[in-house]
Amino acid sequence: MRLSSQAIHMNAVKVMLQQQQALAKIQTQVATGKRVNTPADDPIAAVHILELERAQLESAQYAKNSALARSRLNLEEQALADIGTVLQRVRELVVQASNTGTMNDADRRSIAVELESRLEELQDIGNRRDGGGEYLFSGFSTLTRPFAGAASGTVSYAGDQGSRQLQVGPTQRVSDGHSGFDVFMNIPGGNGTFVTAVAPGNSGSGRIDVGTITDISAWVPDDYTLTFDATGQWEITDGATPPNVVAAGLYTSGAPIEFNGIQITITGEPADGDTFFIERSRPEDVFTTVSRVARALSQPASDPAAMAQLASTLERSLQQLDQAEDHMLGVRAQVGARLHALDSADAARENLDIDIANSLSELRDVDYAQAVAQLNQRLVGLQAAQLSYSQISQLSLFNYLR
Numbered sequence: 001m002r003l004s005s006q007a008i009h010m011n012a013v014k015v016m017l018q019q020q021q022a023l024a025k026i027q028t029q030v031a032t033g034k035r036v037n038t039p040a041d042d043p044i045a046a047v048h049i050l051e052l053e054r055a056q057l058e059s060a061q062y063a064k065n066s067a068l069a070r071s072r073l074n075l076e077e078q079a080l081a082d083i084g085t086v087l088q089r090v091r092e093l094v095v096q097a098s099n100t101g102t103m104n105d106a107d108r109r110s111i112a113v114e115l116e117s118r119l120e121e122l123q124d125i126g127n128r129r130d131g132g133g134e135y136l137f138s139g140f141s142t143l144t145r146p147f148a149g150a151a152s153g154t155v156s157y158a159g160d161q162g163s164r165q166l167q168v169g170p171t172q173r174v175s176d177g178h179s180g181f182d183v184f185m186n187i188p189g190g191n192g193t194f195v196t197a198v199a200p201g202n203s204g205s206g207r208i209d210v211g212t213i214t215d216i217s218a219w220v221p222d223d224y225t226l227t228f229d230a231t232g233q234w235e236i237t238d239g240a241t242p243p244n245v246v247a248a249g250l251y252t253s254g255a256p257i258e259f260n261g262i263q264i265t266i267t268g269e270p271a272d273g274d275t276f277f278i279e280r281s282r283p284e285d286v287f288t289t290v291s292r293v294a295r296a297l298s299q300p301a302s303d304p305a306a307m308a309q310l311a312s313t314l315e316r317s318l319q320q321l322d323q324a325e326d327h328m329l330g331v332r333a334q335v336g337a338r339l340h341a342l343d344s345a346d347a348a349r350e351n352l353d354i355d356i357a358n359s360l361s362e363l364r365d366v367d368y369a370q371a372v373a374q375l376n377q378r379l380v381g382l383q384a385a386q387l388s389y390s391q392i393s394q395l396s397l398f399n400y401l402r
Contacts, residue, residue, distance in 0.1 A: 035366040045363045052360045058170075059353055063346070065166040069176040070342050072130050073335050076177045079125050079136060080332045083183075083286075084325060086125070090118050090290055091321045097297055098314045100307060105300045112297035116153075119290045123150040126180055137180035139163060146180040147287075153295065155287035157185055168345045174338050178331055185285040187327045190319060193219060196264060197277045198312040204228075204271030205304035207312045210319045211264040211278065218261030221280040226257070226264075230272035268308050289320045 028037055039046040097103060097111050126137050126147040134142035138159035146159040161181045165173040189195045193216065196208045206228070213219065223239040224246065232251045236259055237243035247259035251270065256263045264278060296313040300306065 030366065032366075036363065042363075049360065049363050052356050052363070055356050056353070056360075059349055059356070062168050062349055066168040066174075066342050066346055066349075069166045069168065069174050070339065072136060072176045073339050073342070075128065075130055076136055077332060077335045077339075079128050080183070080328050080335065082125050083122065084328050084332075086118055086121055087286070087321060087325050087328070090115060090293070091318065091325075093118075094293055094314055094318055094321065097293075098311070098318070100301075100311065105302070108297040108301070112294045115290055115294040115297070116150075119153070119155070119287060119294065120150040122184075122287060122290065123147045123155055126184055135159070136177055137183055139179035139181070147184070150287070153291045155285070155291075157181060157285075168342060169349065172341070172345055174341050174345070178334070183328075183331055184287065186283045187286060187289075187320075187324050189281045189284040189323070190316070192281050192323070194262060194281055195279055196312070196316060197279070198309050199275035199277065200309070202271065202274040202276075202309065203305050204274045205268035205308045206266050206270030206274055206276070207268050207308040207315075208276045209265045209267075209312075210315055211262055213261065214258060214263050215261035220260050223280060224259075224278040226266075226276040226278060228270040228272065228274045234266075234270075236278070268304070271305075284320060286324045289317060289324060293317045 036042045036045050036049060093111050093115060097108055127145055128136050130136060135144065135146055138144050138146045140162035141159050142164075144158055146157055147155055148158065149155045157180050159180050161179050163175045163177060163179055163182075166176050167173050191210065191213065193213055194211060196211050198206075198208060208226075220238075224236050225239075225243070226234060226236050228234050228251060233248065234251050234257070235248040236246050236257075238246055247257070249257070251266065253269070254265060254267050256265050262278070264276075266276065270276075292313065296310055296317075299310075301310045
């Protein structure tokens with residue numbers, strides 16, 4: 001077979017280019033530390049690498065979400081602890097004010113002043129923000145200031161009842177907090193079943209206790225009214241129109257009055273027409289509880305009727321403060337459960353990240369020992385091809401004749 005000089009030159013150049021290409025590929029692998037730098041290097045591995053890299057990006061986003069949720073939940077937990085401290089102080093003040101034998105109007109007014117400052121403190125806690133400037137207790141409306149009105153004694157809520165859910169795993173979401181409605185506004189009233197109160201216009205010295213439940217199955221939720229007449233008779237009517245009498249009897253101070261599975265006690269001397277309320281439990285916000293006590297202590301209590309009104313209000317407020325503290329403890333328990341869920345999610349994600357990193361390393365990372373050996377081999381091959389070409393390129397018939 002006859003070979004032209006041009007074919008010999010083209011074949012030699014082709015071999016050198018192939019050697020240079022193979023050498024450049026290995027040099028790139030050594031420089032980047034990656035065996036697969038383009039899909040052409042290993043198409044099947046490249047597809048798996050893309051899937052694993054996407055999983056790494058998702059895991060990184062889950063980690064950011066978890067960190068954000070953890071930060072907000074830690075801030076909320078501290079806020080709830082501070083609320084508990086404030087409520088404990090409020091309770092101490094109410095107990096102190098309940099000692100009617102040693103407290104006068106001036107003493108009670110000074111307690112009312114401190115209660116008003118505690119009310120503002122509660123509002124300030126409710127308006128706390130996180131590190132990003134978003135309010136902790138506004139629900140979805142994190143840029144809306146949730147609470148206002150402590151100075152007037154009536155605090156209103158401007159947020160919503162939502163709670164953001166942050167995805168911290170492929171199938172796991174964790175709420176990053178509670179709305180102000182859930183924390184401050186939605187506290188069960190009274191004992192959770194009913195609440196008692198004294199009508200403001202009572203003229204006698206009768207007072208009502210907070211009551212107890214004797215048979216919850218017999219309780220009929222309604223708003224009941226207890227009325228006394230001049231003969232010492234009492235009757236309890238429901239909230240129907242016209243009202244129905246559900247119980248009646250002769251009054252004896254301190255004797256329990258039972259109806260519909262509950263029991264209440266009236267002490268003192270109710271006057272003709274004095275009225276007491278036994279109403280179904282409704283949610284009451286913590287601001288209303290503190291504000292009601294402050295208002296009651298601000299008013300003079302110089303006659304038996306006013307003292308009875310004050311005593312009933314203070315007893316009811318103590319019960320409501322206990323409800324508020326229990327409620328805050330329940331919310332704190334939920335926060336702790338969410339933080340524990342984040343710990344579990346973080347641990348699972350870290351283990352998964354290790355597995356993904358190992359899989360990526362097996363598919364993508366270069367074996368340096370093998371790559372360096374191949375690099376030297378390719379370099380020697382390229383040098384040999386270049387040397388051979390330099391010798392062959394000088395051969396011709398004229399050189400042979402010479």
